[in-house]
Amino acid sequence: MPHHLPGKQGSSGEGLRGIVVFIGIGANLGDPAAQCRDAVQSVGVTPGIRLLRCSSLYRTTPVGPADQEWFINAVAEIRTELSPVELFRALKAIERQMGRTDGPRWGPRVIDLDILLYGQEVVDLEGLKIPHSEMHRRRFVLAPLCELASYVIHPVFGVSAHGLLDRLIDPGVVEIYAPELTVKTKVKG
Numbered sequence: 001m002p003h004h005l006p007g008k009q010g011s012s013g014e015g016l017r018g019i020v021v022f023i024g025i026g027a028n029l030g031d032p033a034a035q036c037r038d039a040v041q042s043v044g045v046t047p048g049i050r051l052l053r054c055s056s057l058y059r060t061t062p063v064g065p066a067d068q069e070w071f072i073n074a075v076a077e078i079r080t081e082l083s084p085v086e087l088f089r090a091l092k093a094i095e096r097q098m099g100r101t102d103g104p105r106w107g108p109r110v111i112d113l114d115i116l117l118y119g120q121e122v123v124d125l126e127g128l129k130i131p132h133s134e135m136h137r138r139r140f141v142l143a144p145l146c147e148l149a150s151y152v153i154h155p156v157f158g159v160s161a162h163g164l165l166d167r168l169i170d171p172g173v174v175e176i177y178a179p180e181l182t183v184k185t186k187v188k189g
Contacts, residue, residue: 016050018081024114025074032072042094052077055144059177064106075144120155139170
């Protein structure tokens with residue numbers, strides 16, 4: 001079940017207008033579940049972003065090198081006034097603040113934040129592809145995305161997230177790890 005997150009999110013508050021965006025979240029180093037929760041909280045307090053909902057946490061087999069720990073993955077739904085490039089920079093800043101460093105492709109990581117969908121926009125820039133170029137091939141992305149918005153249409157393929165998941169051939173294991181992603185919100189006193 002998707003989890004609506006209480007409280008005022010982002011510095012622009014409840015009246016924030018903008019684009020609905022889905023962000024993929026993943027980690028497999030340290031305490032991955034806690035890191036995913038911390039990342040969601042950091043996204044939710046970023047100026048220009050309002051955190052709407054987050055999927056359950058999922059335990060998933062790694063893509064790439066098999067000699068690494070399983071991942072914890074989730075998807076967050078936000079509303080943002082940030083442009084795709086501004087949002088990308090904000091997410092990379094959160095990753096750096098959480099200790100993410102450059103490493104091998106598909107290797108272990110403290111946290112990974114990816115823009116999966118930015119409304120129905122298609123972005124093709126050096127280092128930034130939206131929709132995420134691999135999302136339609138990844139059960140660990142589509143399962144939590146479908147929990148939130150199975151009806152959302154992939155802007156390139158014209159197929160719903162549910163349709164992509166139904167057609168998917170991915171041997172990776174994806175299982176619910178924690179049905180509740182609770183995030184503590186800061187209350188100004």
